[in-house]
Amino acid sequence: MNPAIQALFVIVGGVGGCIGYFYLSNLFLDKVLYPPSGPNAGRNINRANLIRPWLFLFPALFGLSLYLAYPVLATLWLSVHGKTGDFVGLDNYRTMASEGKFWESMRNNMLWLIVVPALSTAFGLLAAQLTDRIKWGNLAKSLIFMPMAISFVGASVIWKLIYDTRPEGSAQIGLLNALWLQFDGGIGSVIALKVVPALILISTIAAALFGIWALLSPLREVERRGHPGIVAVKIAVAALLAFVSYELVIWLVGTLTATLPYGTPQTFLSMPYWNSYFLMIVLVWIQTGFAMVILSAALRGVPEETIEAAILDGANPFQIFFQIKVPQIMPTVVVVWTTITIVVLKVFDIVLAMTNGQWETQVLANYMYDKLFRSLDWGVGSASAMIIMLLVTPILIWNVYNARKEMR
Amino acid sequence: MDNIAGKKSALQWAVHLSTALLVALWVLPTAGLLVSSFRTGDQIVTSGWWRALMTQESQLAAIRLGGEEVEKDGQFVIEGNLFDGQGAEISRWGTSSKEPEAYAAGETATLPDGQTLTVQAAGAFALASATTMADLRMPRVFVTAATPPDFTLGNYSNVISSPMAGQSIGEAFLNTLTVAIPSTIIPILVAAFAAYALAWMDFPGRPLLVAFVVALLVVPLQLALIPLLQLHNAIGIGKGYLGVWLAHTSFGMPMAIYLLRNYMAGLPRDIIENARVDGATDFQIFIKIILPLSFPVLASFAIFQFLWTWNDLLVALVFLGTGNDQQVLTGNLVNLMGSRGGDWEILSASAFVSIAVPLAVFFAMQKYLVRGLLAGSVK
Numbered sequence: 001m002n003p004a005i006q007a008l009f010v011i012v013g014g015v016g017g018c019i020g021y022f023y024l025s026n027l028f029l030d031k032v033l034y035p036p037s038g039p040n041a042g043r044n045i046n047r048a049n050l051i052r053p054w055l056f057l058f059p060a061l062f063g064l065s066l067y068l069a070y071p072v073l074a075t076l077w078l079s080v081h082g083k084t085g086d087f088v089g090l091d092n093y094r095t096m097a098s099e100g101k102f103w104e105s106m107r108n109n110m111l112w113l114i115v116v117p118a119l120s121t122a123f124g125l126l127a128a129q130l131t132d133r134i135k136w137g138n139l140a141k142s143l144i145f146m147p148m149a150i151s152f153v154g155a156s157v158i159w160k161l162i163y164d165t166r167p168e169g170s171a172q173i174g175l176l177n178a179l180w181l182q183f184d185g186g187i188g189s190v191i192a193l194k195v196v197p198a199l200i201l202i203s204t205i206a207a208a209l210f211g212i213w214a215l216l217s218p219l220r221e222v223e224r225r226g227h228p229g230i231v232a233v234k235i236a237v238a239a240l241l242a243f244v245s246y247e248l249v250i251w252l253v254g255t256l257t258a259t260l261p262y263g264t265p266q267t268f269l270s271m272p273y274w275n276s277y278f279l280m281i282v283l284v285w286i287q288t289g290f291a292m293v294i295l296s297a298a299l300r301g302v303p304e305e306t307i308e309a310a311i312l313d314g315a316n317p318f319q320i321f322f323q324i325k326v327p328q329i330m331p332t333v334v335v336v337w338t339t340i341t342i343v344v345l346k347v348f349d350i351v352l353a354m355t356n357g358q359w360e361t362q363v364l365a366n367y368m369y370d371k372l373f374r375s376l377d378w379g380v381g382s383a384s385a386m387i388i389m390l391l392v393t394p395i396l397i398w399n400v401y402n403a404r405k406e407m408r
Numbered sequence: 409m410d411n412i413a414g415k416k417s418a419l420q421w422a423v424h425l426s427t428a429l430l431v432a433l434w435v436l437p438t439a440g441l442l443v444s445s446f447r448t449g450d451q452i453v454t455s456g457w458w459r460a461l462m463t464q465e466s467q468l469a470a471i472r473l474g475g476e477e478v479e480k481d482g483q484f485v486i487e488g489n490l491f492d493g494q495g496a497e498i499s500r501w502g503t504s505s506k507e508p509e510a511y512a513a514g515e516t517a518t519l520p521d522g523q524t525l526t527v528q529a530a531g532a533f534a535l536a537s538a539t540t541m542a543d544l545r546m547p548r549v550f551v552t553a554a555t556p557p558d559f560t561l562g563n564y565s566n567v568i569s570s571p572m573a574g575q576s577i578g579e580a581f582l583n584t585l586t587v588a589i590p591s592t593i594i595p596i597l598v599a600a601f602a603a604y605a606l607a608w609m610d611f612p613g614r615p616l617l618v619a620f621v622v623a624l625l626v627v628p629l630q631l632a633l634i635p636l637l638q639l640h641n642a643i644g645i646g647k648g649y650l651g652v653w654l655a656h657t658s659f660g661m662p663m664a665i666y667l668l669r670n671y672m673a674g675l676p677r678d679i680i681e682n683a684r685v686d687g688a689t690d691f692q693i694f695i696k697i698i699l700p701l702s703f704p705v706l707a708s709f710a711i712f713q714f715l716w717t718w719n720d721l722l723v724a725l726v727f728l729g730t731g732n733d734q735q736v737l738t739g740n741l742v743n744l745m746g747s748r749g750g751d752w753e754i755l756s757a758s759a760f761v762s763i764a765v766p767l768a769v770f771f772a773m774q775k776y777l778v779r780g781l782l783a784g785s786v787k
Contacts, residue, residue, distance in 0.1 A: 067658030
């Protein structure tokens with residue numbers, strides 16, 4: 001049978017089946033099992049109302065349990081069992097830990113986890129702030145938001161054309177290489193590729209160091225410390241910022257000392273270390289629109305009085321933005337950040353399509369796919385899946401904690 | 409707001425400029441691929457897409473001469489045109505790849521086999537020989553020519569009808585449609601009932617169930633691949649559409665329930681209580697009151713789920729299989745990137761066929777998409 005016709009049947013059958021299930025099960029409950037009439041009417045109504053929620057919930061709960069909750073446990077089980085089904089304890093994890101590719105994936109994933117949410121949120125915030133102030137803002141928003149509709153694979157094709165390399169001497173058709181070949185090592189190149197990046201890096205490092213200071217200085221005084229959990233989070237964020245500034249200092253030294261290969265086309269996707277960043281740009285490009293939409297709504301929700309007061313006090317637009325608006329939308333920034341973090345942890349298509357993990361660009365999700373479906377090593381594959389699960393667990397707990405707080 | 413502060417113009421200009429720059433950065437990559445998809449393979453590799461509108465001087469791929477031989481003045485002559493009327497203008501030409509620019513337009517070259525060849529600037533050529541050339545291999549001509557901008561729909565008709573990497577895009581398009589549409593419609597219905605129960609019905613364990621749904625919201629679907637594949641094999645579904653539909657339905661469920669519950673919980677309590685007092689059952693309340701009122705959020709979720717199922721690669725790869733008749737658009741595109749990685753005319757057109765539908769949905773229903781995003785994450 002033609003799959004399209006089959007699909008039509010499924011739509012009709014599925015929708016009809018769903019409606020039929022809900023209708024008939026309710027009918028059965030009301031007419032046959034506990035009819036709200038006769039001598040026991042009151043008791044029957046109560047009993048029917050005890051059962052009804054579960055009729056409504058059953059199909060959804062069944063799907064959720066079987067397709068999401070059960071696999072977590074099954075994957076855990078698979079990860080501690082060998083190929084023949086015998087219990088092997090942590091052997092699979094040990095095998096995984098002895099593989100260079102696994103540690104490469106972990107290192108890359110950590111970079112992805114820092115870079116993509118940070119850049120997407122920053123660009124999103126910038127775009128939100130800019131587009132809210134101009135007449136053609138909605139059009140601009142639409143265009144920045146557009147990559148959201150493009151599949152990761154489609155985005156990979158789009159960006160692969162940007163990164164394309166032709167042999168030296170022939171015309172470059174990749175935008176990045178064409179730009180790169182404009183630089184000839186003259187004074188313009190030094191300004192554009194050394195001075196400007198160095199200034200940007202220095203100011204970023206300064207901002208990160210200021211952030212560390214702002215986070216840690218209140219902790220010296222006991223009475224301003226607050227909740228121990230918050231202290232732990234602050235210290236963790238400060239450590240992360242310290243790591244980022246360390247990395248950026250290395251970049252700064254590299255920028256100032258490296259001799260750049262002017263005039264030769266570069267193969268960006270096989271450049272070790274940097275190629276991971278070229279892949280990250282693709283995801284940042286997709287996710288910025290999401291961050292922009294949410295943050296723009298949050299910015300509009302900032303009470304006008306606070307801004308008016310700041311203007312009357314003589315604050316400039318930058319002070320208004322960083323000291324009045326940003327602190328007030330911080331909870332939304334956290335939501336955006338965690339949502340993008342989850343997307344990053346699952347990123348698979350971009351790496352598969354652009355490099356397939358070659359040239360040291362492997363990430364966990366693609367490593368896992370490799371193990372499961374290419375090496376057919378389900379034990380190690382499941383072990384790496386559990387690592388991904390472990391990484392999302394803090395976000396999971398945080399979300400559940402917040403949801404429960406709201407319910408009360 | 410800024411008017412109060414007075415000096416506005418300079419800053420306003422900076423805002424306009426930076427926004428324009430940002431928009432350009434975000435649109436250019438897609439625009440590049442779109443422009444490329446309307447150019448011929450030769451044009452794509454000889455010049456960047458940003459030069460598509462300019463006349464460009466470039467060395468074209470070698471052209472092999474051909475045509476009917478005519479006897480004229482005791483000579484055998486083949487006449488014809490190198491281009492089929494594109495208006496290109498040849499500046500230099502040659503007959504060997506070592507010296508592709510040996511002659512100027514209008515000059516006559518003597519070939520190793522004794523024929524003479526003349527090529528005019530407009531592309532007209534005359535190959536003449538004292539003996540018949542019927543058994544000879546026709547010579548190749550290398551030309552450097554200025555070609556005017558030229559766009560074609562050929563790439564699209566090419567990828568839609570003829571199989572690339574074992575499967576035509578048209579077939580993959582149908583497969584994707586077959587995956588996406590049931591996977592969008594069915595979860596809405598199932599989730600709507602569950603969301604109503606979680607929002608408006610009283611029963612023990614309700615907060616716990618909400619927490620359960622919120623927890624499943626972030627569980628990576630990577631964990632589900634092997635256990636579910638085993639399950640599908642055990643109950644006889646194996647790899648096929650049924651498995652994909654079930655998987656997509658369930659993977660979309662936490663988001664659906666979460667979105668719909670948040671929205672339904674915000675509906676006015678009076679309406680529902682009045683209906684209850686009037687003797688409506690929960691089923692009637694749901695169908696007649698809640699469902700129509702929830703239309704905006706249903707639309708939001710439908711768009712999400714459609715974009716997600718249409719753009720998905722992993723679920724389709726694992727649950728549908730990788731055979732040529734089962735590949736969806738994204739899988740087909742990944743295969744093309746592997747096997748036809750340098751053929752940008754094919755890649756770009758294929759990519760746009762797969763991007764077109766989600767983009768159309770996006771621009772048509774953006775309002776609902778934004779609304780859904782906000783309902784899903786802003787508190």
